[in-house]
Amino acid sequence: MTRSRYQFGLSLLAGFFLLATLFAILLYLFIPETPVTRGPILLAAFVAIFLGCLLCLLFLLRRLLRPYRQLVGEAEKASLTAPASHSLDEGEFVLETFQSVVAQLQKQREVLEELRSEASKRAVSAERFSERIVASVPSALIAFDGNGRSIVINEPGRALLEVDAGALGQPAGTLLQNLPQLAQMVQQCLESGTLFRREEIEVVISDRPPRRLGATIAPINISPEQNERGALCLLTDITEVTQLREQVALKKNLESLGEMSAGLAHEFKNAIAALHGYVQLLQNLELDEKGAGVAASLLGEVRNLSEMVTSFLNFARPQPLQLEEVDVNKLIAECAGELRQLFTQLRVELVITGTVNTGTAGVPPAAAAAVIHADERMLRQALLNLIRNAAEAIPDSQTNRRVEVSTSTARDQAGKEWARIEIKDTGEGIAPADLQRIFIPFFTTKTSGHGVGLALAHRVITQHGGTLTAANSKDGGAVFTVCLPA
The missing domain is CATH 1.10.287 (Helix Hairpins)
Structure with missing residues (x-):
């Protein structure tokens, strides 16, 4: 060299x-x-x-x-080859070494390119897998970054909030403006990392009925390098579960009340029968005009009390269902016929809409009959009580005197089909404090009546596996909604 x-x-x-x-x-x-x-x-x-x-x-x-x-x-x-021969001078040796280094670098570049390509494919595959997971979650899923802006909203989440894909990037306060309680929890999670588990919140979006949501909000580490903390929000509609839980609790309470009260009601009925007999004996005596009037009034009160006890016994002792195929549309039409005289006396208009086929003027023909399995006699009594109660709830001073009965069918999230009956009046509505007590036996806001009709209707509907809810309409008046499994 x-x-x-x-x-x-x-x-x-x-x-x-x-x-x-x-x-x-x-x-x-x-x-x-x-x-x-x-x-x-x-x-x-x-x-x-x-x-x-x-x-x-x-x-x-x-x-x-x-x-x-x-x-x-x-x-x-840095020689990557065998030691150079003595026949090579230093220039040739340096050139040969340089060429070897370049060749080795080229091989390393190819290896790195393959690794980069594989890493890119894995990243794309992981991203698509994450997207599929998010899309397959049946609950609403919303993720926020450290600045409180939405970065992920799946399809159930967009449906719940009634927004489109353009809502990505909106702040939590704007996106959740109809859910202030949820927005507050998200902000608290972002600021302090607080974890919320199975929180229940009530939401009202647009004109839809109030819904109960189960909310779980957890902090997530979005960027470990920058120590950025976000929030993951999972929302599940538990309205049906909450209603079922309340119905089960109410049913247990009513069953306990019925078992306890049945014996008392029987004893009351015996005593009332005795009073009825004594009053009739008094009427057989020679009484003056005043005494005869008192006896007649007493007899009326005894009969009224007997009817109340009979109604309470019917409520306290639920009878087994005799299931058969019942056409809901036809049943409502028959109930309307039975109550026609009452509506005429009260000067109330009865309007039936939806898929009901009554064959009467002003009522559209049915597209298809809504047939369910139910006890026709007991369901008829429940619907009569609800429609009658709607007519009697309209005060005499009301100018717009109208009761609307509409029917439809709907499917829940599980795909189960339900027959829906909505009874709406133009009365003064129900006081918010009374909405939770409206179906309790003997609770009434009317000057006359026993407070058993709505309780009996509620028991009959729940005994059929359905639901009966009461609410106030945005246009005024009360709305009773019956849902029965089709």
Whole structure:
């Protein structure tokens, strides 16, 4: 490998020799032509220049070759091939090493490119898998970043909030403006990392009925490098579960009340029968006009009390259902016929809409009959109580005197089909404090009545596996909604 060094040194020496000769020629041209002086001067100048160049060569050669030696040393350290043969000079060795390094770098680049491609494919696959998971979650799923802006909203979440895909990026306060309680919990989770589990909140969105949601809000680490904390919100509609839970509790309470009260009601009925007999004996006596009036009033009160006890016994002793196919549309039409005289007396208009086929004027024909399995006699009594109660709830001072009965069918989230009956009046509505007590036996806001009709209707509907709810309409008046499994 030292051959290249010798070649380099000889090249420099030849260069210096040529340089000294050039200077000697220049001196020869500019020195006067005196043979005596020209020869010695030229020789002295040539020798001096040559020696000076030789000294410079010796001084600079080491400095000039230092980077070259370092390059050769680094090439020997970084050599990725077998040790170079002695036949190769240092330049060839450096070139061969450089080519080997370039080839190795090219292989490493290809390996890195393959790894990058595989990592990219895995990232895309993981992202698609995450998207499929989010899309397959049946509950509403909403994620927020550290600034409180939405970054993920799945399809159930958009349906619940009634927003489209453009809602991404909205702040939590704007996105959840109809759910202030939920927005407050999300903000608290973002600020302090508070975890909320199975919180129940009530929401009202647009004109839809109030819904009960189960909310779980958990902090998530969005960016570990920047220590950014977000929030993941999972919402599940538990309205049906809550209603079922309340119905089961009410049913147990009513069953306990019925078992306890049945015996008392029986004893009351015996006592009332005795009172009825004594009053009839009084009427057989010769009484003056005043006494006869008192006896007649007493007999009326005894009969009224007997009817109340009979109604309570019917409520307290639920009879087993005799299930048969019942056409809801036809049943409502028959109930309307039975109550026609009452509606005429009260000057109330009865309007039936939906899929009901009554064959009467002003009622649209049915597209298809809503047939369910129910006890026709008991369901008839429940609907009669509800429609009658709607008519009696309209005060005499009301000018718009109207009761609407509409029917439809709907499917719940589980795909189960329900027959829906809605009875709406134009009365004064139900006081908010009374909505929770409207179906309790003997609770009534009317001056007349026993407070058993709505309780009996509620028991009959729940006994059929359905639901009966009461609410106030936004247009005024009360709305009773019956849902029965179809």
